[in-house]
Amino acid sequence: MTITVIGATGNVGTLVARGLLAEGQRVRALVRDPGKARDRLGPDSRLEIITGDLGTPADLEAAFRGAAFSWKCPHFQENAA
Numbered sequence: 265m266t267i268t269v270i271g272a273t274g275n276v277g278t279l280v281a282r283g284l285l286a287e288g289q290r291v292r293a294l295v296r297d298p299g300k301a302r303d304r305l306g307p308d309s310r311l312e313i314i315t316g317d318l319g320t321p322a323d324l325e326a327a328f329r330g331a332a333f334s335w336k337c338p339h340f341q342e343n344a345a
Contacts, residue, residue, distance in 0.1 A: 266290040268331040270318070273300045277337030281305055284335075294318075294327040 267284055271277035272293035284291050285308050292312040295301040301313045316323025328334060 265332040266292050266312075266330055268292045268294060268327050268334040269337065270294045270327070270334065271337035273297060273304055274337050277335075278304045280335055280337055281311075285310055292327060292331060294323065 267289050269277055269281045269284070269291055272281040272291070273295050277293075281291050281293055282305065285305070288310070290310045290312070291305075291308075292314060293301050293305065294314045294316050296315070296317065298313045298315045305311055314323065314327050316327060318324065
C-alpha cells in the first residue's frame with residue numbers, strides 16, 4: 265500500500281512521512297524541492313519522491329496514482345491576508 269504525503273518537507277509533513285516509513289509503509293512524497301526531501305527523509309527503498317506543484321493537474325495525477333491514502337500537511341501562516 266502506498267500513502268501519498270503532500271508537504272513532506274515541512275515540519276509536520278516530515279514527521280508524518282518518517283513515521284509512516286518507520287511503520288513499514290510505502291510513502292510517495294509530493295514536494296517542490298527533491299533535494300530537501302532527500303535531506304530530510306533520508307534514503308529508504310519505500311520512499312518515492314515526486315517533484316511537483318499542487319496547481320499542476322499532471323503532478324497531482326502522478327502523486328495520487330495507485331495510492332491507497334493521502335495526507336496533506338498544510339502550511340499555516342498567522343495573520344495571512
